[in-house]
Amino acid sequence: xxxxxxxxxxxxxxxxxxxxxxxxxxxxxxxxxxxxxxxxxxxxxxxxxxxxxxxxxxxxxxxxxxxxxxxxxxxxxxxxxxxxxxxxxxxxxxxxxxxxxxxxxxxxxxxxxxxxxxxxxxxxxxxxxxxxxxxxxxxxxxxxxxxxxxxxxxxxxxxxxxxxxxxxxxxxxxxxxxxxxxxxxxxxxxxxxxxxxxxxxxxxxxxxxxxxxxxxxxxxxxxxxxxxxxxxxxxxxxxxxxxxxxxxxxxxxxxxxxxxxxxxxxxxxxxxxxxxxxxxxxxxxxxxxxxxxxxxxxxxxxxxxxxxxxxxxxxxxxxxxxxxxxxxxxxxxxxxxxxxxxxxxxxxxxxxxxxxxxxxxxxxxxxxxxxxxxxxxxxxxxxxxxxxxxxxxxxxxxxxxxxxxxxxxxxxxxxxxxxxxxxxxxxxxxxxx
Numbered sequence: 001x002x003x004x005x006x007x008x009x010x011x012x013x014x015x016x017x018x019x020x021x022x023x024x025x026x027x028x029x030x031x032x033x034x035x036x037x038x039x040x041x042x043x044x045x046x047x048x049x050x051x052x053x054x055x056x057x058x059x060x061x062x063x064x065x066x067x068x069x070x071x072x073x074x075x076x077x078x079x080x081x082x083x084x085x086x087x088x089x090x091x092x093x094x095x096x097x098x099x100x101x102x103x104x105x106x107x108x109x110x111x112x113x114x115x116x117x118x119x120x121x122x123x124x125x126x127x128x129x130x131x132x133x134x135x136x137x138x139x140x141x142x143x144x145x146x147x148x149x150x151x152x153x154x155x156x157x158x159x160x161x162x163x164x165x166x167x168x169x170x171x172x173x174x175x176x177x178x179x180x181x182x183x184x185x186x187x188x189x190x191x192x193x194x195x196x197x198x199x200x201x202x203x204x205x206x207x208x209x210x211x212x213x214x215x216x217x218x219x220x221x222x223x224x225x226x227x228x229x230x231x232x233x234x235x236x237x238x239x240x241x242x243x244x245x246x247x248x249x250x251x252x253x254x255x256x257x258x259x260x261x262x263x264x265x266x267x268x269x270x271x272x273x274x275x276x277x278x279x280x281x282x283x284x285x286x287x288x289x290x291x292x293x294x295x296x297x298x299x300x301x302x303x304x305x306x307x308x309x310x311x312x313x314x315x316x317x318x319x320x321x322x323x324x325x326x327x328x329x330x331x332x333x334x335x336x337x338x339x340x341x342x343x344x345x346x347x348x349x350x351x352x353x354x355x356x357x358x359x360x361x362x363x364x365x366x367x368x369x370x371x372x373x374x375x376x377x378x379x380x381x382x383x384x385x386x387x388x389x390x391x392x393x394x395x396x397x398x399x400x401x402x403x404x405x406x407x408x409x410x411x412x413x414x415x416x417x418x419x420x421x422x423x424x425x426x427x428x429x430x431x432x433x
Contacts, residue, residue, distance in 0.1 A: 151195050169201050257347055392408060
């Protein structure tokens, strides 16, 4: 925001905070502040921004107030499948507000809304919580939903997969083919859908709670019971990005597989240490490695994590995309990575026999398994072996015959001691298949 914009924002908030302020609309606010011309245009823009941020609220007749002055609270709405909801205020420490089904209006699960506090809820109904009524939607959480296509005698509708979306979504009749039950549904240039298909629907603006929301089918995922459709439904439901933008891929491709001397400066060289990775059989990336050595006083443990930050510059395309994704998502049949494969399965994967940049922690344990000291360092390693759990278990079930066997048995000796201590402190043994 420009300096002029910040000044106008301060003037607006100061006006609304005055003790003698009476709710005004945008024209009246402009007149009160003496704004004309381009200043009026900027004023309208800033009013929208302040409302979207929850710092001001719009009430009847398009008049603006400070939320606290009108018993208004902005927050995120969570709807229960029974129809009622709770508003989590954006102000830290504020308790949730109960919203009865009849007071939700056209808000949907996850929306940012403004609610007016109505009263304290009767004891026994909601445990004494404050009640409220949604008066405005600041921001929709979803512009699409995933569900199963169904048909009544007169129209098509989609039943959302998420039970917190309590309304079926009608598909507009002007894009429907009114054939017999189960006939294809025409969606313009989109693929044909039939009753029972899992589909993605783009929602229209929903203005009245007295009618169901409407939308348009924009993607047909396939028959709901078909293999793989369940996973694809999850991907679409949570808006998981399946592809990277071109500039992100181009930046990733420019990263060299080889480590130059400049990258090794101020790093601890551990390439001669005996370090291994141990991962599930179906692991697709290897981002952590260990070394365990027996000492006169106990054990020395080194844990080494791939140094992704060494390749992702702050503010770069890679960094922005990683922030948007937040994490990699592991589904039963696929991985949706936070970073392109060039990094996640390449330069940041601790493959055996190649140099990799890492962050390391070194922990000294005494003979009772008590951690006595810890040290952190930026490092470079060269993994000696890549093992699966099955391979490691097979080695542990036989006598050590080589250096790998000896080191694994040493690591298992420490692991058993630490495991015993965990169970002594109340850990649970959850034996899953």
